[in-house]
Amino acid sequence: MTKFMDVHHDMKGITEDQLKAAHRADQAIEREEGVHFERAWADPKSGTVYCLSEGPSADAVKRIHERAGHPTDEIHPVPYTIS
Amino acid sequence: MTKFMDVHHDMKGITEDQLKAAHRADQAIEREEGVHFERAWADPKSGTVYCLSEGPSADAVKRIHERAGHPTDEIHPVPYTIS
Numbered sequence A, B: 001m002t003k004f005m006d007v008h009h010d011m012k013g014i015t016e017d018q019l020k021a022a023h024r025a026d027q028a029i030e031r032e033e034g035v036h037f038e039r040a041w042a043d044p045k046s047g048t049v050y051c052l053s054e055g056p057s058a059d060a061v062k063r064i065h066e067r068a069g070h071p072t073d074e075i076h077p078v079p080y081t082i083s
Helices: A016-033 A058-067 B016-033 B058-067
Strands: A002-008 A036-043 A048-055 A074-077 A080-082 B002-008 B036-043 B048-055 B074-077 B080-082
Touching (some): A016 A036, A016 A048, A016 A058, A016 B080, A036 B002, A058 A074, A080 B016, B002 B058, B016 B036, B016 B058, B048 B058, B058 B074
Antiparallel strands (some): A002 A048, A002 A074, A036 B080, A080 B036, B002 B048, B036 B048
């Protein structure tokens, strides 16, 4: 399993409730691809959303995001984490 | 205090030890600007590093990164967090 950071750029004006709803939509189906979405951060002004996930591949993460209605092509494995 | 996500794009080949050293360099001086660097994630293949911090302004976070030797202009406030 690998950690991934993905980025969405088209979320201008997103509210906290919309961020929660999007995160829940991912989590509702994530198990079908062996993915887990851990965290998400949103900047409503620039429309940027960052999601931290763990899963078997970037494609698996992409597929969940696509099926949940918020696709992105910007996804990086982040094998090194400091917390 | 606001949370910020900043992104570095020129870190190709970064090792886990180098990521730790960079994070420690930030933390060694962060208090001078009232900033705290919480987490960092690195993708050595694409050279992308994400840093999550908290501080009084994006400029304060920028100044710490600059003084620690790894400047970036890509920094977003992320007022909404799901964890």
